[in-house]
Amino acid sequence: MKALSNFSEQDFEFFRNGVSSGRLNPIRLGKMVFIYPFLSLLMVFGAYAASQSVSSNFSQFWFPFFFFQELTASMLFLVTLLFFSKRLSLKYQKFQMLILLLSAPKMSFDMTLFFLVKTKMDFPAFPFFNTLIFYILGSIFIFGLSLLRAYRLLQKGEFKENGRGLMGKQYGERVNSFSSMFGVIFPIVILGGLVMSFLGNMGQDIVILSVMLVMSFLMYTVVSTEYIFVFYCKLRFPSFNITETEQIRIDKEAGLLKAQLKQFDMEEKKEVRRQKLEKKKKDQ
Numbered sequence: 001m002k003a004l005s006n007f008s009e010q011d012f013e014f015f016r017n018g019v020s021s022g023r024l025n026p027i028r029l030g031k032m033v034f035i036y037p038f039l040s041l042l043m044v045f046g047a048y049a050a051s052q053s054v055s056s057n058f059s060q061f062w063f064p065f066f067f068f069q070e071l072t073a074s075m076l077f078l079v080t081l082l083f084f085s086k087r088l089s090l091k092y093q094k095f096q097m098l099i100l101l102l103s104a105p106k107m108s109f110d111m112t113l114f115f116l117v118k119t120k121m122d123f124p125a126f127p128f129f130n131t132l133i134f135y136i137l138g139s140i141f142i143f144g145l146s147l148l149r150a151y152r153l154l155q156k157g158e159f160k161e162n163g164r165g166l167m168g169k170q171y172g173e174r175v176n177s178f179s180s181m182f183g184v185i186f187p188i189v190i191l192g193g194l195v196m197s198f199l200g201n202m203g204q205d206i207v208i209l210s211v212m213l214v215m216s217f218l219m220y221t222v223v224s225t226e227y228i229f230v231f232y233c234k235l236r237f238p239s240f241n242i243t244e245t246e247q248i249r250i251d252k253e254a255g256l257l258k259a260q261l262k263q264f265d266m267e268e269k270k271e272v273r274r275q276k277l278e279k280k281k282k283d284q
Contacts, residue, residue, distance in 0.1 A: 014158070043111050104223055116135075146224075
């Protein structure tokens with residue numbers, strides 16, 4: 001934190017778009033922040049159920065760990081339900097970001113925990129404990145490298161108003177880049193299905209491992225790193241905390257933009273119909 005104190009508010013302007021009207025807006029987060037702890041609950045419950053299929057000794061030995069993971073996920077989930085209230089989301093938006101910062105990497109860890117227990121269930125000789133320790137140490141190492149990279153980007157001015165951010169794209173471009181991912185997901189799903197059909201349990205584990213590694217990598221290199229910077233900005237710069245008056249203005253602007261887009265869409269459809277009618281008349 002001391003290293004960041006040398007930078008001014010303008011050096012972090014890139015994140016303001018997300019906080020003011022993007023996906024990191026407190027009101028929008030209030031409707032979505034529960035997803036991470038909810039998925040953690042499912043993953044830990046699945047891991048415990050799978051552990052019983054491994055052996056009774058394995059399940060009993062790891063039960064305290066599963067219970068702790070489930071308990072923390074439940075506590076985070078219950079807290080996130082409070083943020084469905086717009087008033088609480090605005091009033092405690094710093095705390096909201098802290099909960100998000102804690103629950104996001106936890107979800108990634110619990111997802112990995114489920115996969116490792118399932119692999120142990122399918123292959124009894126699988127070294128569960130050693131792999132779990134290796135994953136934890138690897139995650140810490142990757143997260144550390146991500147923070148170092150983010151700090152260097154900050155020094156280069158990539159988090160200023162016209163900067164490129166963590167993903168090398170301006171904030172508006174990020175939405176398009178995430179949308180374009182759906183064009184890649186479909187063939188990957190088909191390929192994964194073919195691998196599973198040919199290799200059985202091993203193929204299934206390979207596909208799950210690939211998905212887990214990609215999600216974990218994104219979680220530690222982009223998502224959690226971004227949350228840290230936004231949380232820091234909320235703690236240090238009062239302007240990063242949205243007031244009720246600002247939120248009303250943001251909602252009005254979003255409503256006007258939505259109405260304008262709807263009007264533009266209607267006009268575009270009318271123009272298409274007009275061109276079709278003209279073409280039809282010419283053909284006759």
